[in-house]
Every structure is written in structure tokens, then in C-alpha cells.
Amino acid sequence: MKTFDVDLFVIGAGSGGVRAARIAANYGARVMVAEEFRIGGTCVIRGCVPKKLYVYASRFADEFQDAAGFGWTLPQKPVFDWRKLVDAKEKEISRLSAIYQTNLEKAGVKIVQSRAEIEDAHTVRLLADGKRISAKHILVATGGAPQLEPAIPGLEYTIDSNAIFDLPEFPDRLLVIGGGYIAVEFAGVFARLGAQVTLLARADNILRGFDNDMRSGLRDEMQHAGVKFIFGQTAQRIDKTPDGLKVTLSSGETLVADQVLAAAGRVPHTNGLGLEKAGVDLKPNGAVKVDWASRTNVPSIYAVGDVTDRINLTPVAIREGHAFADNVFGGKDIHVDHSNVASAVFSTPEIGTVGLSEEDARAQFDVVDIYKASFRPMKATLSGRQERVVMKIIVDAKSDRVLGVHVLGHEAGEMAQLLGIAVKMGARKADFDATMALHPSAAEELVTMRTRSARYER
Numbered sequence: 001m002k003t004f005d006v007d008l009f010v011i012g013a014g015s016g017g018v019r020a021a022r023i024a025a026n027y028g029a030r031v032m033v034a035e036e037f038r039i040g041g042t043c044v045i046r047g048c049v050p051k052k053l054y055v056y057a058s059r060f061a062d063e064f065q066d067a068a069g070f071g072w073t074l075p076q077k078p079v080f081d082w083r084k085l086v087d088a089k090e091k092e093i094s095r096l097s098a099i100y101q102t103n104l105e106k107a108g109v110k111i112v113q114s115r116a117e118i119e120d121a122h123t124v125r126l127l128a129d130g131k132r133i134s135a136k137h138i139l140v141a142t143g144g145a146p147q148l149e150p151a152i153p154g155l156e157y158t159i160d161s162n163a164i165f166d167l168p169e170f171p172d173r174l175l176v177i178g179g180g181y182i183a184v185e186f187a188g189v190f191a192r193l194g195a196q197v198t199l200l201a202r203a204d205n206i207l208r209g210f211d212n213d214m215r216s217g218l219r220d221e222m223q224h225a226g227v228k229f230i231f232g233q234t235a236q237r238i239d240k241t242p243d244g245l246k247v248t249l250s251s252g253e254t255l256v257a258d259q260v261l262a263a264a265g266r267v268p269h270t271n272g273l274g275l276e277k278a279g280v281d282l283k284p285n286g287a288v289k290v291d292w293a294s295r296t297n298v299p300s301i302y303a304v305g306d307v308t309d310r311i312n313l314t315p316v317a318i319r320e321g322h323a324f325a326d327n328v329f330g331g332k333d334i335h336v337d338h339s340n341v342a343s344a345v346f347s348t349p350e351i352g353t354v355g356l357s358e359e360d361a362r363a364q365f366d367v368v369d370i371y372k373a374s375f376r377p378m379k380a381t382l383s384g385r386q387e388r389v390v391m392k393i394i395v396d397a398k399s400d401r402v403l404g405v406h407v408l409g410h411e412a413g414e415m416a417q418l419l420g421i422a423v424k425m426g427a428r429k430a431d432f433d434a435t436m437a438l439h440p441s442a443a444e445e446l447v448t449m450r451t452r453s454a455r456y457e458r
């Protein structure tokens with residue numbers, strides 16, 4: 001029987017790879033993981049974690065303003081120091097990265113700091129020293145990378161979401177290109193930290209795929225926070241001028257910014273990985289094609305997380321990595337359920353969502369009832385802030401089952417996590433109605449919406 005150097009070779013020490021490596025090692029597998037950048041991956045180093053820390057930083061701006069309505073006088077205008085925030089963030093992500101590393105080492109996983117590429121179904125080559133490692137199983141967990149398309153003249157002057165975290169200087173004028181959640185989150189952060197922010201999107205609104213009321217509601221809130229939107233246009237070229245980066249739009253109009261963040265999307269990180277050489281099937285966008293058990297068409301090669309482009313979120317990558325290790329090394333038969341995954345946009349205010357949008361529900365179900373509330377949050381009464389909370393429950397009228405819940409408001413992400421339990425359990429609208437309100441809270445509106453706003457029949 002052929003012997004291998006390791007039982008499992010994991011490419012990429014991000015959310016999915018780290019979890020899979022650790023669990024497989026706990027089952028007694030000999031595991032090696034290669035990481036070309038920093039242990040922890042996108043989420044810890046340049047995604048969810050630093051992003052949320054910056055969101056917290058940005059929200060103090062609102063708190064300082066709102067305090068006056070509650071009797072506070074600030075002795076002087078608060079001053080923000082970008083360098084201090086970047087340094088504090090760096091300290092925290094280094095701490096987390098070290099924890100990930102220690103946990104892997106404690107489990108007996110061998111970590112190699114190198115890019116790894118696949119040579120064939122059972123061989124991986126380490127670029128750092130050229131060594132070849134044979135593995136019984138290979139797990140591709142290389143995540144995604146910012147998409148740098150379309151290639152317009154001057155694209156090299158833009159920065160991506162990786163670079164924006166560590167800018168040496170705070171950009172007083174920021175142009176964000178893109179309308180997805182990453183673009184929206186950074187636009188909100190930098191506007192509150194004091195930049196003049198313009199968001200440029202090809203579409204006619206932000207956040208394609210989210211419920212339309214959430215999209216429009218958040219767009220309005222962001223406008224109140226000073227973000228300027230340009231929709232239905234694209235950047236045609238970028239020129240470096242003494243005054244900053246001059247961006248020419250499809251309309252011919254120009255605008256000048258200190259930094260241009262290209263955040264129009266992410267692509268699976270499979271370029272040059274050697275998957276084609278090993279015969280692994282890819283989707284047209286380069287994502288690795290896998291079945292329910294994260295198996296590729298090559299029996300020894302598996303893939304989890306963003307590189308498979310299923311649901312590109314950290315908890316999903318972790319769950320897929322864990323299930324892979326349980327199934328392959330623990331003899332289990334775990335199916336990861338990708339339905340009703342709660343998610344949030346960490347804008348200010350946040351969007352928290354689980355289940356179907358109104359648009360998707362109406363396309364899939366015969367009769368759909370909509371319950372909707374829009375109200376001023378209590379805190380805004382004294383602060384005077386112009387702000388609305390929007391909540392929506394989407395119900396299958398035939399079964400009374402709640403198909404989706406969407407919230408635009410403070411802590412909507414926290415609400416969505418808990419709403420996710422109810423929706424996952426198959427809650428009916430009657431269950432929401434039977435639940436006693438918690439007062440005074442914004443979330444109580446979710447259990448007190450009695451009047452249907454609309455019914456749609458297919």
C-alpha cells in the first residue's frame with residue numbers, strides 16, 4: 001500500500017482550513033497546513049474582525065453627537081487618530097492569529113509558512129523551499145481575493161479591501177467603487193471617521209440580493225451620514241494629479257479623491273493553484289466544484305469555504321471544514337445545511353437578515369404575506385438624529401411559516417442571529433405573535449406586528 005508523508009494537507013490557514021486541520025488532527029490524522037500570508041485567514045487578518053473593530057471606532061462619532069440630547073457637553077471637539085486605531089487593530093489581530101497558531105500546534109498540526117500549489121491528486125509543492133509533500137487527502141481552503149476587474153487605465157492607483165485597513169494616512173476624500181456589503185461597510189466607516197465618501201456603483205442601488213426595503217432604507221441612512229452615491233455609472237480611468245486621484249466616470253464627469261477603494265467583488269482564490277493540472281473541475285468563475293460533502297471530482301481532493309463560492313461567510317467555512325474532518329477522519333456522515341443562514345451588514349445602522357427576501361419569496365411561493373414596520377428608534381427622540389428602523393417579516397400565507405425576517409436598525413446583526421433559530425426551527429407567524437414583547441426594545445416590534453402590509457399572489 002502506498003504511504004504518504006501526511007494524511008491531510010490543508011492549503012490555507014483561514015476559517016475553514018484551520019478548523020478542518022485541527023479537527024482532523026484530533027482524530028489522529030497526520031496533518032500539515034500551508035499558509036502564504038498570516039494564520040487566521042481573511043476573517044481574522046483582513047475581514048470580519050478588523051472590519052468590526054473599525055465599525056466600532058466609527059460609531060463613536062454618532063455617540064459624541066447624540067450625547068448632547070441627553071445632557072452631555074463635551075469639553076472639546078473629539079479628535080480621531082487613525083494611526084492609533086490601526087496600531088490597536090494590529091495588536092488585536094496578532095493576538096488572535098497567535099491563538100489560532102497555538103491551537104493548531106497543540107493539536108499536533110504541522111504549520112508551514114509558504115504558498116502551496118498542487119502537483120497532482122496526492123502531491124503538493126511548497127514554494128518556500130520547493131519541497132514536495134505527498135498527502136492521502138488534500139483540502140483546498142484558499143478562500144477568496146478582491147476582484148481587480150475591469151482593468152481600466154489607472155487601476156494600479158486603487159487600493160483593495162486588504163490595503164485599506166493599513167493605509168499609512170487617513171484619506172480625507174475616499175471613493176468607494178462597488179455596492180456590495182464590503183463597499184457599503186467601508187463607506188460608512190470612513191464617513192463617520194471624518195472622510196468625504198462617495199460610493200460609485202454600476203447598479204441603481206446598493207446591496208443587490210438583499211431585500212429591497214433594506215437596500216433603500218440603508219441607502220437613505222447612509223446619505224444622512226454624509227455618504228454621496230453615484231449609481232448607474234462606472235469608473236473609466238484614473239489619473240494621478242497633484243490634487244489627488246482624478247477619476248473619470250462613464251458620464252464624462254470627473255471627481256478627485258485621495259484614495260479609491262476597488263470593492264466591486266471577490267473571486268475564488270484558485271489562480272495558479274494547480275487544480276486544473278490535478279484534473280479538478282472548476283465553475284466558470286474559478287470556484288472549486290464540490291458536492292454536499294465538499295468533495296471535488298478527484299476523490300483525494302476536497303474544498304471548503306469561499307473557494308467553493310457557496311455562502312461566503314466565516315461560520316459557513318468553519319462548519320464546512322469541521323464537517324469535512326468529521327466525515328473523512330471521524331467516520332461521521334454530517335451534511336452541512338446551507339439554508340436560512342443569518343447574516344449581517346455591519347453598516348450603521350446594521351442590516352440583519354435571515355431567510356428569503358420579499359422578492360425571492362414572491363418568486364418561489366404562491367401566496368406571500370408581508371408584515372412591515374418603520375419607526376423612529378427611542379434613542380433618536382432625544383438625540384434628534386434623523387433615523388428610522390425598518391423591520392419586515394415575510395410569511396408563506398398557506399402554511400403561516402416565516403420565510404424571512406429583515407431588520408434595518410441598531411444591533412440588527414445580533415437580532416438576526418437569534419431570529420435565525422426561530423426561522424430554522426420552522427417558526428410560524430403565529431409563534432411570533434404568541435411571544436410576549438420585551439419592552440422597551442426595538443426588537444419587540446417583531447412580535448407585535450399584527451397588521452399585514454401586503455399580500456402577493458403568484
Ligand SMILES: Cc1cc2nc3c(=O)[nH]c(=O)nc-3n(C[C@H](O)[C@H](O)[C@H](O)COP(=O)(O)OP(=O)(O)OC[C@H]3O[C@@H](n4cnc5c(N)ncnc54)[C@H](O)[C@@H]3O)c2cc1C
Pocket residue numbers: 011012013014015016017034035036037038040041042043044046047048049051114115116117141142143144161182269273304305306307312313314315317346
Ligand atoms: C472586508 C471583509 C469583511 C468580511 N466580513 C465578514 C463578516 O462580517 N462576517 C463573515 O461571516 N464573513 C465576512 N467576510 C468573509 C470571510 O472573511 C470569509 O468568508 C472567510 O474568511 C472564508 O474562510 P476561508 O477559510 O474560506 O478562507 P480565508 O479565511 O480567506 O483563508 C484562506 C487562506 O488561504 C491562504 N492561501 C490562499 N492561497 C494559498 C496558497 N496557495 N498557499 C498557502 N496559503 C494560501 C490565504 O492567505 C488565507 O489565509 C469578510 C471578508 C472581507 C474581505
